[in-house]
Amino acid sequence: MIKINENYFKLQASYLFSEIAARVNAFQKENPGKKIIRLGIGDVTLALPKVCIDAFHKAVDEMADDNTFKGYGPEQGYLFLREKISDYDYKTRGVSISPDEIFVSDGAKCDTGNIQEIFSTDTKIAIPDPVYPVYLDTNVMAGRTGEYKNGRYENIIYLQGTKENGFVPDLPDTDVDLIYLCFPNNPTGVVATFDLLNNWVDYARKNKSVILYDAAYEAFIQDDALPRTIYEIEGAKEVAIEFRSYSKTAGFTGTRCAYTVVPKECRAYDSSEKKHLLHGLWNRRQCTKFNGVSYPVQKAAEAVYSDKGLVQVKKLIDYYMKNAALIRKEMTSLGYECVGGLNSPYIWIDSKMDSWDFFNLLLNKAGVVCTPGSGFGACGDGYIRISAFNSYENVKKAVNLIKKTLK
Numbered sequence: 387m388i389k390i391n392e393n394y395f396k397l398q399a400s401y402l403f404s405e406i407a408a409r410v411n412a413f414q415k416e417n418p419g420k421k422i423i424r425l426g427i428g429d430v431t432l433a434l435p436k437v438c439i440d441a442f443h444k445a446v447d448e449m450a451d452d453n454t455f456k457g458y459g460p461e462q463g464y465l466f467l468r469e470k471i472s473d474y475d476y477k478t479r480g481v482s483i484s485p486d487e488i489f490v491s492d493g494a495k496c497d498t499g500n501i502q503e504i505f506s507t508d509t510k511i512a513i514p515d516p517v518y519p520v521y522l523d524t525n526v527m528a529g530r531t532g533e534y535k536n537g538r539y540e541n542i543i544y545l546q547g548t549k550e551n552g553f554v555p556d557l558p559d560t561d562v563d564l565i566y567l568c569f570p571n572n573p574t575g576v577v578a579t580f581d582l583l584n585n586w587v588d589y590a591r592k593n594k595s596v597i598l599y600d601a602a603y604e605a606f607i608q609d610d611a612l613p614r615t616i617y618e619i620e621g622a623k624e625v626a627i628e629f630r631s632y633s634k635t636a637g638f639t640g641t642r643c644a645y646t647v648v649p650k651e652c653r654a655y656d657s658s659e660k661k662h663l664l665h666g667l668w669n670r671r672q673c674t675k676f677n678g679v680s681y682p683v684q685k686a687a688e689a690v691y692s693d694k695g696l697v698q699v700k701k702l703i704d705y706y707m708k709n710a711a712l713i714r715k716e717m718t719s720l721g722y723e724c725v726g727g728l729n730s731p732y733i734w735i736d737s738k739m740d741s742w743d744f745f746n747l748l749l750n751k752a753g754v755v756c757t758p759g760s761g762f763g764a765c766g767d768g769y770i771r772i773s774a775f776n777s778y779e780n781v782k783k784a785v786n787l788i789k790k791t792l793k
C-alpha cells in the first residue's frame with residue numbers, strides 16, 4: 387500500500403498569503419466598486435530594468451538561430467554570470483568567492499527550501515520567530531519537527547525577535563546544528579551589524595554548526611558601514627551558506643533568477659564526527675535535481691552588472707526606499723512604533739492590537755492590504771508588516787487612507 391508523507395499533515399492549513407488573498411477576495415465581492423491598495427505580499431511592481439530587457443531579447447534571438455542556440459546549460463549556471471557575481475557582489479566588498487562556489491538558481495525560495503536535504507534528519511534547527519515561512523515549513527515536510535502545539539512546532543529552537551531585543555534574536559543557550567538567519571529581515575526589516583554576525587559566526591565555529599544566511603534583500607542596504615554579505619566576517623566561509631536573489635534587487639520575481647554560495651571550505655560532519663565539505667554535496671544535489679536557469683534569463687541577470695544596469699537597478703531600489711521612508715514617517719507620526727524601512731523594503735509596525743484585527747481594520751476601513759505579523763510566527767502577534775513595493779502614488783494614497791482611518 388502506498389503511504390503518504392504524513393509530515394505534511396503537521397503543516398498549518400492556511401499559508402499566510404492564501405489567507406490574505408481569501409480575505410481580500412471576500413472584501414472585493416462585498417464591495418465591488420472599492421479600490422484596494424496592496425502593500426501586503428512582497429512582490430515588486432516596477433518593470434525589469436531596460437538593460438535586462440534588452441539582454442533578454444537579444445538572448446531570445448540567439449535561441450532562434452541554429453548557430454547560437456543553447457540547449458541544456460551548466461546546472462551551476464553559466465560562467466559569464468558567475469564571474470560577474472564573484473566580481474561585483476563579492477570582490478567589491480573585499481571578499482573572495484570564486485565563480486565555482488556560486489550556484490545560479492531559479493529562486494532563493496527554492497534554494498532555502500531545498501538546502502535542508504543535504505543535512506541529517508536529526509539536525510537540531512534554530513529558526514527565527516518571526517520568520518519567512520519557507521524555512522520552517524520545509525523542515526516540517528522533511529520530518530524534522532514534532533507536532534504543532536500552541537503556535538509552535540516541537541523540536542525547533544525558536545530564536546525570538548521581540549521589542550526588547552530590537553527583533554534581532556539572541557544566540558541560543560543550547561547547542562544547535564543549523565541556524566537560519568535573514569538580513570535585511572523579512573518580515574521585520576531589521577539589519578545585521580558586523581558585531582552581530584561576528585557573534586553568530588563564532589557560535590557556529592565553536593558548536594560545529596552551519597548558518598544559512600538569506601540575503602535576498604541585501605541590495606536595499608543603504609548604510610555602507612553595514613555588512614552586505616556574511617563572508618565579510620572572518621571565518622564565515624567555513625560555517626555559512628549564503629542565498630541571494632535578483633527578485634527584489636532587479637524586479638525578477640516573475641523572471642526567476644537567484645544564486646546560492648557554498649564556499650569550498652564550508653563543512654558538516656557525519657555520524658562518526660568525520661568532517662565533509664558541503665560544496666560537493668550541493669553540487670551533486672543540483673546536478674541530480676536541477677537543470678539550470680534558462681540562458682535568456684541568465685543573460686538578463688548578467689546585464690544587472692553592466693554600467694547601465696548598475697545605475698538602473700539603483701534607481702529601482704531608490705524608488706522603493708522612498709516609499710519605505712514615507713510609510714515609516716507617516717506611521718511613526720500616527721504614534722505607531724516602527725522598525726525596518728531604513729535598509730529594507732519592509733516596515734514592521736506595532737499594531738497595538740491583534741494582527742489580524744488590525745489587518746481587517748486597514749482592509750475594511752482604508753482599503754489597504756498589509757500582512758499580519760502573526761502569520762510569520764508567534765512573536766509576530768501584535769504587529770503588521772507593510773511593504774514598500776508599489777507605486778509612490780499608491781503608497782501616498784494608502785498612507786492618507788490609513789491616516790483617515792487611524793486618526
Ligand code: PLP
Binds near residue numbers: 518568602632
Ligand atoms: N527569502 C526571503 C527572505 C524572501 O522574502 C523571499 C521572497 O519574498 C525569498 C527568499 C524568495 O526569493 P525568490 O523570489 O528568489 O525565490
